[in-house]
Amino acid sequence: MHRSLVTLLVTSLLTLCTASVILAQDVTPTPQPPQPIDDYEGEALIQLGNLRNVAGDMYQVIGISDNVLAFYAELMQDQVAPFVSGVEPPAEFAAFHTRLFLALRPCGSANTILQSMDSDVFSYLVAASYTQACYAAVSDASAEWSHATGTAPIFASILPSE
Known part of the structure; x- marks a missing residue:
């Protein structure tokens, strides 16, 4: 039994x-491997502009509305992240693509911290260090873009109309 x-x-x-x-x-x-796209340079410039505007606006730390921060979080999640993780760059843009990928993490962290920070001094110091890291990482990606293309990118603001 x-x-x-x-x-x-x-x-x-x-x-x-x-x-x-x-x-x-x-x-x-x-899982699908990253795929090449027809107009890599144009799409990369759009995503670099998105991150540069996010980094530039978050750099001030104080006075960013919750709506703008939510817009930036959605922008990074829906546009920048799929581009950096799902597109295979041409060989001459490989270093730039890596820098753009590396800039996404500190910018996402800075956005999360700004959305949930308190009004004490310690919160501002932590938020400032993350926004500086975001800004530095995006500046590094911009420098790599200039190195790859020989041109300096100029961008317009992407803030949503309130």
Whole structure:
């Protein structure tokens, strides 16, 4: 009796494990490698401009409305992040693309901190250090853009109308 119960239990567990592996293979999407796009330079310039405006506006730390910060969070999540993680750059833009990718993390962190910061001095110091890191990382990406293209990018403001 004891052996048949153990055998039944082991068989049931193996069946469940096998079924879960088969289901996981069907449900789990296969990651796609980054894809090249036709107008890399134009799209890269748009995303660099997006991050430069975000970094420049957040650099002041004080006086940024919650609506603007929410807009920036959405912009980084919906436009910049898919570009830096899902597009394969041409060889001459590889270093720039890496710098743009590396700038996304400190800018996202700065945005999160600004959205949730208190009004004490310590919060301002922490927020200022993150916004400076964001600004420096985006400046590094801009310098790499200039190195790759031989031109300095100039951007207009992207602030939403309130």
